[in-house]
Amino acid sequence: MSEILNRLPEFIGNHPFLSLGFIGVLAALIASEVARVTRGYKALTPGGLTQLINRNNALLIDVSSIQDYEQGHVAGARHVAMSQFDPENKDLAKARELPVAIYCKNGQTSATAAKRLKKAGFTDVYTLDGGLRSWTEAQLPLAKGRNNSK
Known part of the structure; x- marks a missing residue:
């Protein structure tokens, strides 16, 4: 190990761009992990979401477009358009202490809603990592139509 540390300055001197690239990637990785830990909500896999629904009776919210919701959604999910998504809504405020899981088509919009x-x-907010796309890739069932939309 000490030989590696002794030769490190020589390596950096001979390969400055490679060294700077490594430092840049390392900094980006650290920043990404710090952001993930401090964001306040947890991202779940499709299996993790299934467990949360079955064990904790989580409120499931789909913030996709109404067309995407009608084409397919997780059974039991309530549709709330992102343009109408209001965390202060009296119906939603009742669930403040319950686990709330949010998803959308690809996972981008749900992150905004979770924030x-x-x-x-x-207090207990989750997103479906990868959105409904990851749910269907895991070959989990979808419900169709407006049966649970709000």
Whole structure:
């Protein structure tokens, strides 16, 4: 190990761009992990979401477009359009202490909704990592139509 440390300055001197690239990638990785840990909500796999629904009776919210929701959604999910998503809504505020799982088509919009819930004081917030796409890739069933939309 000490030989590696002794030769490190020589390596850096001979390969400055490679060294700077490594430092840049390392900094980006650390920043990404710090952001993930401090964001306040947890990302779940499709299996993790299934367990949360079955064990903790989580409130499941789909913030996809109504067309995407009608084409297929997780059974039991309630549709709330992102344009109408309000964490202060009286119906949603009742679930402040319950686990709330949010998903969308690909996972981007649900992250924004999860941040808004955490900011509004919700304590147990989750997102489906990869959105509904990851759910279907895991070959889990979808419900169709508007049966649970709000």
